[in-house]
Amino acid sequence: MRIYLFWLFVFTTMTSFAQLTPYEKSSNKATATYDEAIAYYQALTAAFPKQAKLLTYGQTDFGKPLHLLVLNKDGVFDSSKIKQVNKRILLINNGIHPGEPEGIDASMMLARDLLKSQKLPKNVAICIIPVYNIDGSFNRTSTSRANQNGPLAYGFRGNSKNYDLNRDFIKTDSKNSKSFQQIFNTWQPEIFVDTHTSNGADYQYTMTLIPTQKDKLNSTLANYLTKTMLPDLYSEMKAKGFELIPYINSVKETPDNGISGFMESPRYSTGYAALHNTIGFMPETHMLKSYDKRVESTYKLLQTYIDIVERDAKIIGENKAKADETIANQKTFSLDWKLNRDKFDEIEFKGYAAKYKPSGVSGLNRLYYDKNEPYTKNIKQWNNFEPSLTIEKPIAYIIPQAWEKVVELLKLNNVKVNELKSDVKLETEMYYITDMKTAQKPFEGHYLHSAVKVEPRVQTINYYKGDYVIYVNQKTNRYIVETLEPQAPDSFFNWNFFDSILGQKEHFSSYIFEDTATDLLKKNPSLKQKLEEEKVKNPELAKSAYAQLEFIYKNSDYFEPTFMRYPIGRLIKDTKLDIK
Template sequence: MFTSITRASTSLLARCLVTAAVIAPCTAHSEAPVSAPLPKLLPWHGASEQLIVNKGDWVTPAEASAFRTTPNYRETRAFIDRLAAASPDIRTMDIGTSSGGRKVQLVTLTAGGSDPKTNGKPTLLAQAGIHSGEIDGKDASLMLLRDYVTGNRKLRQLVERANLLIVPILNVDGHERTGPYNRMNQRGPENAGWRSNGNNLNINRDYTKLDTPELRAVMDVINSYKPDLYLDIHVTDGEDYQYDITYGYTAAFASDSPDIAHWLDNSLRGRLDKALTDAGHIPGPLVFGVNPQEFSDGITHWTALPRFSNGLGDLRHTPTVLIENHSLKPFRQRVLGTYVFLEAALQALGEDRQSLEKAIASDQKRRPETQVLAWDTNKKPDLTVFAKQPFKGMAYKKAMNPITGTEQVVWLGKAKDYPELPVFADNVKAVEVRVPRAYYLPKKDALVLARLKAHGIQVSEPQRKSAKLTQLTVDGHEFAESPFEGHFRVSGTFSEKPVQVSLNDFVKISTDQPLGSLAVALLDPRGPDSLFQWGFFNQIFQRTEYAEPYALIPLAEKMLQQDPALKKEFEKRLQDKAFADDPRARMDFFYQRSPYYDQAYLKYPVLTEY
């Protein structure tokens, strides 16, 4: 946004902001708003176009509009109700309520309408609309469910072997904040929804802290149904390239679920890529350019933090795939590719169930001695990833731009391969910690306890009355300058010392459990997605009792008389002129060493047992 705005346009802009909830198109100019020009498209036709139904009683709302629009919340639920009424195999339930009062719906498709929790078949959970402007998964799901209802033989065979669970719209409030100007870099639908939820929180950053009712509802589903494969369906931002369906997951080199990562690499990916290619799509890896001004500099092999679905799924030992359809491809093409992806994933579950279940069970039994909580990017690129098959990119040029006064990338709409495109992997250990046997959380930290239980982490009463544990003290800390996702995040450095404590007021969180790795990520404060760094323990940074000079000064004199070592330490500090000239600092020196000082100040309340 330009920093120079006229008084008249500022007034109009203020009216735009006030009426934002109405979602009427509005700009800071009186003339009609313009759409952002996008790069030229490559022509596309594929076998998946045969999936489209143009006539009859079961045309989906997106098909009825020729994929110009997507149905709203009410229309979506009405179509799903019709599907459920037409087949006993389809069932619906509300799993939660948004802050705006809308219900989040779960659709289950099982053979004979059996309970996916108990029918003994592997389960696929597909989630759409965590970013509601990226709604491809919803419309692909409606088409797939329609085809099942109308007798598609292949789908019926697949559902005989695997269950399908669908969250059609996760961010239901953002879904209703529609408009043609919500997604500048995306080709459709015309009525795309909004990224954040009704409280302006990005649900896609909430997988560890679980602030949003929408994601707590998803976590209930994951804990209850224990899906064997979890698909989180998005649409990209960023560069132009030929791939229309890109996807990824935590790589084995950085995985807390290495056997699952190998199954995703060696079993699932081949099936997905073949199905998509046969249907006329171009599947590819997740693409994050390292330099927006020079794409040929390479891309990053991203290792997701647990605030994201694929990062959390890796810690939970829940096979999780992040789908990112390319935003510059038309909505129609993206929806069709998503349909193919869903069908292929369902087929993979049915065909290779045993090896996946074996991988999940193996990873759940892992009890590592150390755990990496954060990864850095390797500065040395890997040139082998695209050595045999070049990266399928697009041509671009650099041109001086009068808006920025600098050279900018201009995508040319022409295919261009990039052999040996550099890939910079997030495979350098940034934060690695020793895994303890258990953590002990004070019962008074009820919000933290509630979050742990919402994740499904097992919590128990201590079997001992007291124990010698390790406590961390914050030696230095820094708060963020602005809020992020409703929190002022904080980072710190720590020292540790043994403490003997009574355990009457604590609960125990053992790491000897399937979600032990997740417990470490949440409770070790050195991790970037720990509840500490999200601000759940900020109370330790405030002091509520203080000392009056008329009481503290006589106490300090008495302390000097009784403790020669303290006297010597004080005299040494007085050699520092800044300290010597500061009466408050001199008094604090004694207060901090007195028995009256707040012993909980800067003490991380979660204790550790090694």
């Protein structure tokens, strides 16, 4: 009898669960706080324990763990077991910018409705991060987003270290990023959605969309994205009353002059996802539309993703497996891309007339959009990117054990890392940094490098027991190459992981080195000839005694070989290594 009453209670709780979200309780005007969201999910999973589970991963800079809600019709909440039965993983990330909270509220309602209606998909496990930037969600005001129409109060873009977490996926300065990568690489989603709110021009659409840039994505994935998934997303959302448009990245002040695609590098969530052959989306609701419409459009878009992934589960899985295999065997990798400004297409755009009138502040002309003059017309879209820098992968990268953070991040991203079991001398290709630009102001806590030029030199290098060997024959090859090749825009080098190599440690005293330099020129006629040739090419050198000493010094064995030498070696000859 007791068992019967217990299951009657459970059944009654599950079937009657209709708890309103804080958003709904506020008549669709307020967004849930972090504590409200977690409490809601805890109640939801208690009501539906067989199909929903709230997990935690790691820590955040705010001292709280990162939560992950897993919805699975089969009641299995172990990622490896879900993969074994060939289910797809859809990962939804909310609140990376807590002032853009539509996804937080939409996901809470969607999870409830899927469970209550017993309409969880058969072939898809849905993973939801309730609030990613927990830190920023506690910094709650109604003024930090001056251009936004609601909700009543919301979080702040920066986390507790004042990092924009959507710039932190490679450098990983925050604990949030480390915990996110643990989630991502544990669950290995085929499809990833990161919910946002836009800024910028005014227009008629409630929702814009940034998909992974097709030209940088693996071709198998790009073909499915452009020919199947995007057209279906656009048509389904139009049928649901929320017509989509590509993200409005205006080439000039207003969209009338056309828009260009967005090249998301790996610092961004969707750019990071692309390194793992995951198709990513960044939906951006329009900040001037009412909050209830923004949440509704996000809800319907997330539901559409679920429906499409469920429908195409088989082909999505096959595409991901094929892309992983291709990347593992790929020899040439593009590190950077440029927009083809000669190639464009035309898309229908529903905007408002852009006009000018005297400013109430300055008296000068100011831009405004006249909502009394909506229009529909075709505009140009530039969305074709071409590789601007490519490299041939080495057989392996060899990383001295001193660079611990690099290895830690590689391991976090499912890169197979080997260790040398004994000391060895190896002929490896080493890069010397010959030129670069460095930002004059810090960006996200770093003085970023860019436009890096390298000179490869083959050298015999001493490596030691415990140094790391990373073979470039893995499905994670894109992550490996785009972080370890210094010329890549978001390489570890450009994020200042290796700045200590940019400082010279030894030098000379001129009055002493004068005699040494004289002796070097006597014993080395080729060095003397090289100096004379350089003096002809560079008259200023001929006028400076110190500059000539510097030239001799840098072309002698006295000059330190590690200055400006990138410390990660490229193994380019197939060599049998004693590794574990």
